[in-house]
Amino acid sequence: MSERSERTIRHSSVASRGVGVTGSTEGPGGSPERLHRLAVATLDGNWEHDHTVPSRTLYPHQWSWDSAFIAIGLAHVRPERAWRELESLFHAQWTDGRVPHIVFNPRLPVGAYFPGPEFWGSAGAEGAPAAATSGIIQPPVHALAAWLAYRRAPSDAARAALRRLYPRLVAQQHYLGTRRDVGGGGLACIVHPWESGLDNSPAWDTPMAAVAADVAVMRAYRRHDTTHAHAAHRPTDLDYARYVAIVASYREDGYRDGGLAGRHPFLVECPLFNAASGAAEHALARIAPLAGADPGPHRERAARITEALVRRLYDPAAGTFQPRDLRTGRLVPARTVLGLAPLILPDLPARQIETVVAEARSARFGVAPRMDRPLPSYDRTAPDFEPLRYWRGPSWMNINWLIRRGLLTHGRDALAAGLGRSMVELVATAGCHEYFHPDTGAGLGSPAFGWTAALLLDLLADAREPAGAG
Numbered sequence: 001m002s003e004r005s006e007r008t009i010r011h012s013s014v015a016s017r018g019v020g021v022t023g024s025t026e027g028p029g030g031s032p033e034r035l036h037r038l039a040v041a042t043l044d045g046n047w048e049h050d051h052t053v054p055s056r057t058l059y060p061h062q063w064s065w066d067s068a069f070i071a072i073g074l075a076h077v078r079p080e081r082a083w084r085e086l087e088s089l090f091h092a093q094w095t096d097g098r099v100p101h102i103v104f105n106p107r108l109p110v111g112a113y114f115p116g117p118e119f120w121g122s123a124g125a126e127g128a129p130a131a132a133t134s135g136i137i138q139p140p141v142h143a144l145a146a147w148l149a150y151r152r153a154p155s156d157a158a159r160a161a162l163r164r165l166y167p168r169l170v171a172q173q174h175y176l177g178t179r180r181d182v183g184g185g186g187l188a189c190i191v192h193p194w195e196s197g198l199d200n201s202p203a204w205d206t207p208m209a210a211v212a213a214d215v216a217v218m219r220a221y222r223r224h225d226t227t228h229a230h231a232a233h234r235p236t237d238l239d240y241a242r243y244v245a246i247v248a249s250y251r252e253d254g255y256r257d258g259g260l261a262g263r264h265p266f267l268v269e270c271p272l273f274n275a276a277s278g279a280a281e282h283a284l285a286r287i288a289p290l291a292g293a294d295p296g297p298h299r300e301r302a303a304r305i306t307e308a309l310v311r312r313l314y315d316p317a318a319g320t321f322q323p324r325d326l327r328t329g330r331l332v333p334a335r336t337v338l339g340l341a342p343l344i345l346p347d348l349p350a351r352q353i354e355t356v357v358a359e360a361r362s363a364r365f366g367v368a369p370r371m372d373r374p375l376p377s378y379d380r381t382a383p384d385f386e387p388l389r390y391w392r393g394p395s396w397m398n399i400n401w402l403i404r405r406g407l408l409t410h411g412r413d414a415l416a417a418g419l420g421r422s423m424v425e426l427v428a429t430a431g432c433h434e435y436f437h438p439d440t441g442a443g444l445g446s447p448a449f450g451w452t453a454a455l456l457l458d459l460l461a462d463a464r465e466p467a468g469a470g
């Protein structure tokens with residue numbers, strides 16, 4: 001029996017011994033052809049006129065970083081859709097360069113998602129597009145996605161799309177490097193946990209605890225997530241009261257960024273967000289010549305971001321990167337998977353590569369050439385590790401994909417291969433779930449999830465003809 005089928009069976013039997021409501025374990029099995037078919041069917045099923053929804057039930061609109069990951073997968077099977085996915089998102093870019101984290105589908109009924117367009121009220125904000133959107137952003141993985149989509153399926157149409165996107169990607173970076181450099185140290189600041197993409201990560205517990213909110217405020221709203229997902233897996237009502245309070249603070253000032261330092265309740269420099277921004281500049285340096293532009297300024301900005309990340313977010317005692325809470329000036333001590341993300345930067349200094357790879361290999365995260373268990377989103381040795389709750393333990397395909405890319409970038413091929421195999425096994429065992437139990441591999445959250453399917457396609461293609469991290 002092959003190592004993979006042995007491990008798949010072990011995952012299944014562990015899972016079937018009683019995950020019950022905690023997860024689904026019905027997967028398509030391990031054949032690459034079956035997995036490929038499942039991934040394509042999932043993406044086709046989630047396609048919605050000009051974009052792919054993350055999930056038909058839980059997230060029925062267009063999400064920003066989901067679209068980027070989805071475009072990477074679409075490039076393997078439906079390249080024209082990959083470009084429509086990115087172009088429809090950037091069509092909703094604000095005039096200041098921000099790319100909203102949600103673009104709402106006007107065809108859906110009010111209440112299809114909370115908080116919906118009526119809550120965000122983007123129409124009243126200066127520089128907002130015609131489409132209803134949220135007013136916040138997500139990690140800028142789009143330039144990297146555009147570059148990878150182009151490299152996977154280069155064509156005249158792809159080159160034309162890349163040229164159209166280039167100035168918009170540059171504007172996105174300009175927004176981050178100017179209006180969002182609230183700390184003045186060369187890094188972009190996030191103004192809401194939702195901007196990190198790892199909404200409920202323990203990394204945000206300390207900054208969130210300082211946000212004044214009354215849980216009673218949630219009586220005025222109807223949460224949509226807990227009707228589609230298990231309440232015990234999702235953020236609490238108090239978390240949501242704080243999420244709402246932070247948006248309200250930003251919205252009341254018309255989503256303006258001037259003066260945020262003096263008035264906004266949540267201001268954090270996140271290692272993953274800024275690593276994505278550095279990787280975006282590296283990708284733009286590759287794209288620029290195709291768009292008739294000079295790659296030099298992108299290389300310079302990439303170098304400045306890496307330098308700032310090391311200076312501001314690397315903790316030498318912990319040997320990893322940590323978010324900085326700008327309201328207190330302190331690094332957040334929780335060891336989350338966010339700290340490993342700077343590995344995606346090709347110019348990360350040797351010292352940081354070495355210690356962050358050691359952190360990835362430690363019992364906290366367990367990355368190995370042969371992985372016993374999936375990569376968790378949070379230190380599995382921490383007393384508050386929660387294997388079932390959203391971003392507080394479970395394993396996620398997009399984060400694993402980023403970390404695998406980082407390992408390949410720095411020549412850690414055996415570790416990257418181990419992580420890649422464990423990712424394929426997750427889907428083979430449980431299907432294209434939103435996230436996975438970090439011990440059993442059981443599927444959790446939404447069952448037909450966009451980026452899981454898309455990044456599986458990327459992995460399967462890489463197994464056929466390794467593209468490396470170039």
Ligand code: 2M8
Nearest residue numbers: 054059063065066194197198199225
């Ligand atoms: C989750 O975030 C949304 C809010 O943006 C939610 O919890 O309702 C996160 O996993 C985020 O990273 C993701 O982009 C989004 C859609 O998949 O869902």
